[in-house]
Amino acid sequence: MGFVLDLFALPRAERSRTRRLRNAFFSAYLEKNPDAQRVEVDIVRDAEKLPAWDEWDVQTKFEMLYGEGNLDEEMAARWNALSRWTDQLHQANLIVLSTPMWNLSIPWQLKRWIDAVVQARLTFEVQKGEFKGLLGGRPVVLLVSRDGAYPPGSPFASWDFQVPYLKTILGLMGLGPFHEIIAEPMGLMGPQVAKEALDAAVVRAADLAKTL
Numbered sequence: 001m002g003f004v005l006d007l008f009a010l011p012r013a014e015r016s017r018t019r020r021l022r023n024a025f026f027s028a029y030l031e032k033n034p035d036a037q038r039v040e041v042d043i044v045r046d047a048e049k050l051p052a053w054d055e056w057d058v059q060t061k062f063e064m065l066y067g068e069g070n071l072d073e074e075m076a077a078r079w080n081a082l083s084r085w086t087d088q089l090h091q092a093n094l095i096v097l098s099t100p101m102w103n104l105s106i107p108w109q110l111k112r113w114i115d116a117v118v119q120a121r122l123t124f125e126v127q128k129g130e131f132k133g134l135l136g137g138r139p140v141v142l143l144v145s146r147d148g149a150y151p152p153g154s155p156f157a158s159w160d161f162q163v164p165y166l167k168t169i170l171g172l173m174g175l176g177p178f179h180e181i182i183a184e185p186m187g188l189m190g191p192q193v194a195k196e197a198l199d200a201a202v203v204r205a206a207d208l209a210k211t212l
Contacts, residue, residue, distance in 0.1 A: 005092035009110035028209035101146030133174020147187030
């Protein structure tokens with residue numbers, strides 16, 4: 001039975017357009033894979049449960065990255081709490097991440113989750129000055145939306161700090177290959193163009209799910 005990690009950072013909750021991509025994907029995926037175990041992680045709702053990244057969290061991270069891994073009682077407690085988030089990635093056979101674009105990038109809650117799970121000795125290691133991901137063999141589906149349009153080769157492609165960033169930072173941990181469904185433009189070209197773009201992306205999301 002496959003373990004699917006359903007990560008979603010949707011600040012608009014039920015009003016989210018990105019949610020339509022997520023719903024379409026999982027409707028088709030679970031129809032094809034009825035025995036799959038789907039674990040949902042609402043990153044917006046659970047943001048306050050993530051590490052605060054205060055002095056103790058940062059010192060713990062530095063000790064594990066640059067030191068010998070010698071943790072005092074408080075640091076060990078912080079590390080154990082953090083490892084519960086990375087354990088979900090290790091258990092997963094497939095990761096599905098749904099998020100809108102915010103200010104050309106990602107919502108702050110998703111960045112906080114990324115800062116929690118990109119951890120030396122848990123999801124990557126450094127060997128001879130090079131990063132080696134520890135999560136290889138786990139495909140990732142990116143379901144994203146954005147008000148503008150930033151296709152490769154366009155004048156605005158360099159403004160996209162959403163998908164390239166997610167593929168880079170998740171790839172650092174060894175995750176991949178990546179499959180992406182992008183709904184764009186959701187705002188700048190008017191409601192009719194947005195509706196057509198979203199409807200088309202919903203179809204692509206469902207079609208992708210049938211291949212996984």
